[in-house]
Amino acid sequence: MSPTDIDEPVSGHRLPLLYNLVYCSRAAEGVDDADVNRIIESARRCNPVFGITGLLVFGGGIFFQWLEGPREHVVQLMSKLKTDPRHESMVSLSESEEVRERLFPDWDMERVTPDDIRDVLEDALGHAEDPRNAVVLRLLLEQLDSGQLRQLSVA
Numbered sequence: 001m002s003p004t005d006i007d008e009p010v011s012g013h014r015l016p017l018l019y020n021l022v023y024c025s026r027a028a029e030g031v032d033d034a035d036v037n038r039i040i041e042s043a044r045r046c047n048p049v050f051g052i053t054g055l056l057v058f059g060g061g062i063f064f065q066w067l068e069g070p071r072e073h074v075v076q077l078m079s080k081l082k083t084d085p086r087h088e089s090m091v092s093l094s095e096s097e098e099v100r101e102r103l104f105p106d107w108d109m110e111r112v113t114p115d116d117i118r119d120v121l122e123d124a125l126g127h128a129e130d131p132r133n134a135v136v137l138r139l140l141l142e143q144l145d146s147g148q149l150r151q152l153s154v155a
């Protein structure tokens with residue numbers, strides 16, 4: 001099922017009202033690549049049902065996740081994530097709700113390597129027609145440069 005098949009609150013325009021949440025967290029001790037692949041598998045099973053798309057980066061013991069979808073469903077997922085023992089110390093990096101295009105419409109949940117996160121964000125920025133998307137992406141790229149996400153690159 002594609003995320004656009006489910007009912008999303010739609011404005012007068014054809015773009016959906018999207019809730020976007022970006023956070024970092026620390027992986028729990030012992031969490032490895034296989035665990036992350038299992039997380040991706042369950043995300044790919046569940047996220048399409050709830051119209052959620054995004055990406056997950058894992059590197060240097062740190063998770064970075066971009067979630068976008070209907071507010072109610074993203075908030076529900078966040079309350080599950082907060083109690084998931086596979087990670088801790090979640091820090092919200094950005095949060096917004098706007099009528100706008102999805103940045104990752106085809107990604108139910110894509111695993112991106114730390115080496116590729118800059119390219120993914122820059123590519124999304126290059127394609128972002130919506131200035132509000134561009135603002136969030138520039139902020140994340142700044143965070144990447146300023147070292148706030150540095151641990152991601154120590155894969």
Ligand SMILES: Cc1cc2nc3c(=O)[nH]c(=O)nc-3n(C[C@H](O)[C@H](O)[C@H](O)COP(=O)(O)O)c2cc1C
Nearest residue numbers: 039042043046047063065077080081084086087109
């Ligand atoms: C870093 C991280 C990211 C996750 N991302 C998602 C996700 O995008 N979608 C999802 O359904 N579950 C995700 N999970 C797994 C959920 O926490 C939860 O285990 C899963 O949704 C199954 O929940 P349930 O057993 O209550 O159905 C993630 C877990 C972690 C640790």
